[in-house]
Each structure stands twice: as structure tokens, then as C-alpha cells.
Amino acid sequence: MSKSDPVSDIGGAEELGGRPSIVSARMPWIHDGRPWEDIRADLIALKSEDYDWRGGRIPIYVYYDDDELLSVSREAYNLYFSENALGRNAFPSLVRMEEDLVKWSLALFNAPAGADGSFTSGGTESIFLALKTARTQFRATVSKSIRPAVVLPRTAHPAFDKAAYCLEIDVVRVDVGTDLRVDVDRLEAAIDDRTLMVVGSAPCYPYGVYDSISTLGKIARARGVWFHVDACLGGFLAPFARDEGFSVPEFDFSIPGVTSLSADLHKHGFCARGSSVVLYRSASIKVHQAFRFDDWPRGTYSTETFLGSRPGGSVASAWAVSQYLGRAGYRRLARKTMEAKLRLVRGVESITGLQVLYPSDLSIVLYRSVDSCVDINAVGDCLTEQGWFVGRSREPMALHFAVNAVHAPVVERYLSDLERSVKQVRASGKTGRRNDLTY
Ligand SMILES: Cc1ncc(COP(=O)(O)O)c(C=O)c1O
Incomplete structure (x- = not known):
């Protein structure tokens, strides 16, 4: 799976000087305490286990536009x-x-x-x-x-x-x-x-x-x-x-x-x-x-x-x-989100064997396989192997994407990985894992 950019998420990458972090002391019973620099390095290393939300690899959970907006939110917080x-x-x-x-x-x-x-x-x-x-x-x-x-x-x-x-x-x-x-x-x-x-x-x-x-x-x-x-x-x-x-x-x-x-x-x-x-x-x-x-x-x-x-x-x-966004900022984000969603819908529809479920009234896209040789869960597994966190649906068996501004720059990349995944599954006849636990 592709790793996130944990250092830039926390900030101050240069201070680490490329030093490899060893996640060594997550024990709550630790006695003497540890220096912040070591703990910070461990946090950064821990973050690298996560999916890359900043790169739009997660179709839920995180709403992000750019670092300017994020820093307003962080500084205020x-x-x-x-x-x-x-x-x-x-x-x-x-x-x-x-x-x-x-x-x-x-x-x-x-x-x-x-x-x-x-x-x-x-x-x-x-x-x-x-x-x-x-x-x-x-x-x-x-x-x-x-x-x-x-x-x-x-x-x-x-x-x-x-x-x-x-x-x-x-x-x-x-x-x-x-x-x-x-x-x-x-x-x-x-x-x-x-x-x-x-x-x-x-x-x-x-x-x-x-x-x-x-x-x-x-x-x-x-x-x-x-x-x-x-x-x-x-x-x-x-x-x-x-x-x-x-x-x-x-x-x-x-x-x-x-x-x-x-x-x-x-x-x-x-x-x-x-x-x-x-x-x-x-x-x-x-x-x-x-x-x-x-x-x-x-x-x-x-x-x-x-x-x-x-x-x-x-x-x-x-x-x-x-206040920072105001109506104009929210309108800009809404346009960015809705246009990304439309690009995603059109792209999925153009892939042979996939079908988008309608109606899709706002920002969620749900699509399934209409080709008996393409198991949609196996497609999901292929996407996971390519670093995408995959949203899965059980009724109907389908893949689920809740679009926001963070996805706008990566829609085309997602679509090309999706198309490749569909072809691979069709060629291999693989079946994939079902969604039994969403969260
Ligand atoms: C329609 C709807 N209602 C309620 C919730 C619950 O919100 P939260 O996870 O913030 O508690 C969600 C979360 O995705 C939702 O989509």
C-alpha cells in the first residue's frame, strides 16, 4: 500500500534529518518518561502505517482542500x-x-x-x-x-x-x-x-x-x-x-x-x-x-x-x-466536489462491466459490476493493492466513494487504476473479500 506523507502531516520534516524512526515505546507503563523528540519520531513513524488521506487515497473520513485552509483550522484549534x-x-x-x-x-x-x-x-x-x-x-x-x-x-x-x-x-x-x-x-x-x-x-x-x-x-x-x-x-x-x-x-x-x-x-x-x-x-x-x-x-x-x-x-x-471560507469559499469547494464527482461518475460509466447506481443526489458514488466475469470485491482488492482505501457496500455488492475536494486532483489516477483492476480481475477470474465490517 502506498504510504502517506506522515512528515508533512505533522510538520518540521527537516528536523528529523531522515533518521529512521523505531516505534519502540508504546507501553503505557513506561516509567521514566521519554524525550519529546523520540516520541514525535515515533508518532511520525506510526502515521506512516496509515493510508494517504492527503493524496486523496481514502474515500471517506477526511475532508481536505489545501494547506492554507487546514492551517486556519489548526491554528484556531x-x-x-x-x-x-x-x-x-x-x-x-x-x-x-x-x-x-x-x-x-x-x-x-x-x-x-x-x-x-x-x-x-x-x-x-x-x-x-x-x-x-x-x-x-x-x-x-x-x-x-x-x-x-x-x-x-x-x-x-x-x-x-x-x-x-x-x-x-x-x-x-x-x-x-x-x-x-x-x-x-x-x-x-x-x-x-x-x-x-x-x-x-x-x-x-x-x-x-x-x-x-x-x-x-x-x-x-x-x-x-x-x-x-x-x-x-x-x-x-x-x-x-x-x-x-x-x-x-x-x-x-x-x-x-x-x-x-x-x-x-x-x-x-x-x-x-x-x-x-x-x-x-x-x-x-x-x-x-x-x-x-x-x-x-x-x-x-x-x-x-x-x-x-x-x-x-x-x-x-x-x-x-x-468565516474564512464564507459563502464564496463554500461555493468554490462545492463546485470542486461536485465536478470531481461528475468526472468520477463519467469515468466509471466508461469502464466496460461497471455500472453506477442512480439516483446519486449529491457527492456519493456507488458502482457495481454488471459483468459476471468481474467480481466487484476482487476489483476492490486490486485497488487496495494499489494503495487505495476502498469503501465497500453489501446491499448491493458495490464499491462506495464519498467525494470531497481532496479527491479532485486524483480522480483520473483512480479511474486508470480502476480500469486496470477490472481488466486484471476479468483476466484472472478472481473473487474478492466481502464487506462484513465497514468501520
Ligand atoms: C447521514 C449520516 N448521518 C450521521 C452520521 C454520523 O456522523 P458522525 O460519524 O460524525 O458521528 C454520518 C456519518 O457518516 C452520516 O453519513
């Missing part, structure tokens, strides 16, 4: 490296930055006056909080004794199941139709007295497809149930892609039935990891999000989000990056 966002009274500057980010996000997603939200550590926490808030409201307004249920498309993110498990909420998953969007009739039929929330993805991760958010909004309104839109993946790409003339389905608070929405700044917002927002149509709903505990010698403990101590750095990074 480092300026607030030690500050703890739990301390709202000690660090009012962090509270201000969080408020700014929430206000900006509410405006971006067309929330009405009186809406509110929170800055969180990521999509999973945003989703957890939306469910927690809905459950607390359900207990306050519907029933304390009924075990509630959330109705989800089969394609919705497992973060909902994780949260539901912790919150003792049942999960009802509903199949998608031939258009890969949730079957709205089946979803409506699954709603009953226990339903505390219905969910739509904008878009879902497995297929990159938007559920029919406006239809789901109508159903939710008519049935009087909470409707959460999971825009974690596409939230900070879609509005700017639309500005640039790409057609993107409607998904936000401009649809009347939408109660809450999650969107991740640490994905297409290009902010440091640990940044997302959860937003509510009305501040009167958000009150159910807070946790307050009084029976403690130290006095009242009260937090709005799930975490206790929180890194000030991720708040500062998000605040700085969103």
Missing part, C-alpha cells in the same frame, strides 16, 4: 487547545462562538424565527440529542409509560440505533423503493401511537440518496409526529452546490413538517473533527434537550449537550473556518 467548552462561565468566548455557529446554520437551513439549536461533537451526538429531546417531550406530553419507537428508512445511519439503544426507544426500519428513497407509504403505515419520531436522510450514507423530505414532512404534519432530517453528511454541501447550479432536492426547515435537523461541520463544513449542529424549529422544543441534576454536593450540574468536558478547539476551528 490550537489557540483554544486548552479551553474547555463545559465552562460556559469561565469561557464566554466559546459560548459566543457556538451561538454564532448555530445562528449561521439556522439561517443556512431556512429556519423560522424562534428556532434554536446546539453545537455538538458530531453527527452521532446531534442524532442522540434529537432523539433524547423528542423522548423527553414525548414523556412530558404523551406518556411516561409507553415505550416509544422511531420510524426510520432502512438506509438511515446506525447512529439512530445506537442512540435508541441507550434511550430505550424501539427502532422500526422501513424499506426503500426502487428509487432507493424510503417507501413513504410503508413509512406512513408504520406510524402508530408509540411513534415519537420519523426520520428522513438528506442524503443517506449507503446510497447518497435523499429521501422524499417534502412528502415525509406532509405525513409528519398530518399525523402530528416529530420529523427529523439527517443532513449530517450533505448539510454543509447542499446549499452551496445549489448556489452553483447543481440540482439538489429540498430538505430543510423551508419544508413545514421538519421539526429538527442535524448537519456536520466536520464533514463538508471542512472544520476540525468534533463539530456538528442539531437544530430545532422552535426554542420551546429545545428546552427538552438539557440535562439538569441538583442532588450533588457541588451544586446544580446542567449541560445542554451529551458531553461534559468538550474541546474548545473544535468550536474555535468551526468558527474560524466558516
Whole structure:
């Protein structure tokens, strides 16, 4: 596999003077401590085991455009490296930055006056909080004794199941139709007295497809149930892609039935990891999000989000990056991403034996083999041998690519490696390994 450029990731390559690093002391029981220079060398050596994200070799996990943007994010993070966002009274500057980010996000997603939200550590926490808030409201307004249920498309993110498990909420998953969007009739039929929330993805991760958010909004309104839109993946790409003339389905608070929405700044917002927002149509709903505990010698403990101590750095990074980019910067990144995606789609389609799955509403490309002599997992294995980290899908058996700006310079290289891989597999008749564990 091709190694990343670990030295430039950390910086200060010249100081190493080409000295080979020996990863020798990862033992937590080490007694006397070690010099930073040695530890740093080990970190650099450790990094070399990883895939090359900077070279666009990973189709998920890392969002990167260039070093200028990265250094804004890093410097802002480092300026607030030690500050703890739990301390709202000690660090009012962090509270201000969080408020700014929430206000900006509410405006971006067309929330009405009186809406509110929170800055969180990521999509999973945003989703957890939306469910927690809905459950607390359900207990306050519907029933304390009924075990509630959330109705989800089969394609919705497992973060909902994780949260539901912790919150003792049942999960009802509903199949998608031939258009890969949730079957709205089946979803409506699954709603009953226990339903505390219905969910739509904008878009879902497995297929990159938007559920029919406006239809789901109508159903939710008519049935009087909470409707959460999971825009974690596409939230900070879609509005700017639309500005640039790409057609993107409607998904936000401009649809009347939408109660809450999650969107991740640490994905297409290009902010440091640990940044997302959860937003509510009305501040009167958000009150159910807070946790307050009084029976403690130290006095009242009260937090709005799930975490206790929180890194000030991720708040500062998000605040700085969103201002540094501005609408113009996000539009430029959206164009770069969407054009790279189109080049990837056209390239895959031009390779005999491969087929792109449609619809592909935003930045995810899923493709499979339509040639019985080409096993798509074997193609994935060939790509791995050429240094690509491969995203695999099980239903259908396919390869998965979530495009962002980091991939723009390497699309053609990927396509030529892909074409070679398809030819090799066809010639050898090899079969490959299935995707049984995605993460
Ligand atoms: C649609 C969707 N929702 C939620 C999440 C969870 O986000 P996180 O990994 O930041 O917790 C993801 C992550 O990829 C996602 O794609």
C-alpha cells in the first residue's frame, strides 16, 4: 500500500534529518518518561502505517482542500487547545462562538424565527440529542409509560440505533423503493401511537440518496409526529452546490413538517473533527434537550449537550473556518466536489462491466459490476493493492466513494487504476473479500 506523507502531516520534516524512526515505546507503563523528540519520531513513524488521506487515497473520513485552509483550522484549534467548552462561565468566548455557529446554520437551513439549536461533537451526538429531546417531550406530553419507537428508512445511519439503544426507544426500519428513497407509504403505515419520531436522510450514507423530505414532512404534519432530517453528511454541501447550479432536492426547515435537523461541520463544513449542529424549529422544543441534576454536593450540574468536558478547539476551528471560507469559499469547494464527482461518475460509466447506481443526489458514488466475469470485491482488492482505501457496500455488492475536494486532483489516477483492476480481475477470474465490517 502506498504510504502517506506522515512528515508533512505533522510538520518540521527537516528536523528529523531522515533518521529512521523505531516505534519502540508504546507501553503505557513506561516509567521514566521519554524525550519529546523520540516520541514525535515515533508518532511520525506510526502515521506512516496509515493510508494517504492527503493524496486523496481514502474515500471517506477526511475532508481536505489545501494547506492554507487546514492551517486556519489548526491554528484556531490550537489557540483554544486548552479551553474547555463545559465552562460556559469561565469561557464566554466559546459560548459566543457556538451561538454564532448555530445562528449561521439556522439561517443556512431556512429556519423560522424562534428556532434554536446546539453545537455538538458530531453527527452521532446531534442524532442522540434529537432523539433524547423528542423522548423527553414525548414523556412530558404523551406518556411516561409507553415505550416509544422511531420510524426510520432502512438506509438511515446506525447512529439512530445506537442512540435508541441507550434511550430505550424501539427502532422500526422501513424499506426503500426502487428509487432507493424510503417507501413513504410503508413509512406512513408504520406510524402508530408509540411513534415519537420519523426520520428522513438528506442524503443517506449507503446510497447518497435523499429521501422524499417534502412528502415525509406532509405525513409528519398530518399525523402530528416529530420529523427529523439527517443532513449530517450533505448539510454543509447542499446549499452551496445549489448556489452553483447543481440540482439538489429540498430538505430543510423551508419544508413545514421538519421539526429538527442535524448537519456536520466536520464533514463538508471542512472544520476540525468534533463539530456538528442539531437544530430545532422552535426554542420551546429545545428546552427538552438539557440535562439538569441538583442532588450533588457541588451544586446544580446542567449541560445542554451529551458531553461534559468538550474541546474548545473544535468550536474555535468551526468558527474560524466558516468565516474564512464564507459563502464564496463554500461555493468554490462545492463546485470542486461536485465536478470531481461528475468526472468520477463519467469515468466509471466508461469502464466496460461497471455500472453506477442512480439516483446519486449529491457527492456519493456507488458502482457495481454488471459483468459476471468481474467480481466487484476482487476489483476492490486490486485497488487496495494499489494503495487505495476502498469503501465497500453489501446491499448491493458495490464499491462506495464519498467525494470531497481532496479527491479532485486524483480522480483520473483512480479511474486508470480502476480500469486496470477490472481488466486484471476479468483476466484472472478472481473473487474478492466481502464487506462484513465497514468501520
Ligand atoms: C447521514 C449520516 N448521518 C450521521 C452520521 C454520523 O456522523 P458522525 O460519524 O460524525 O458521528 C454520518 C456519518 O457518516 C452520516 O453519513
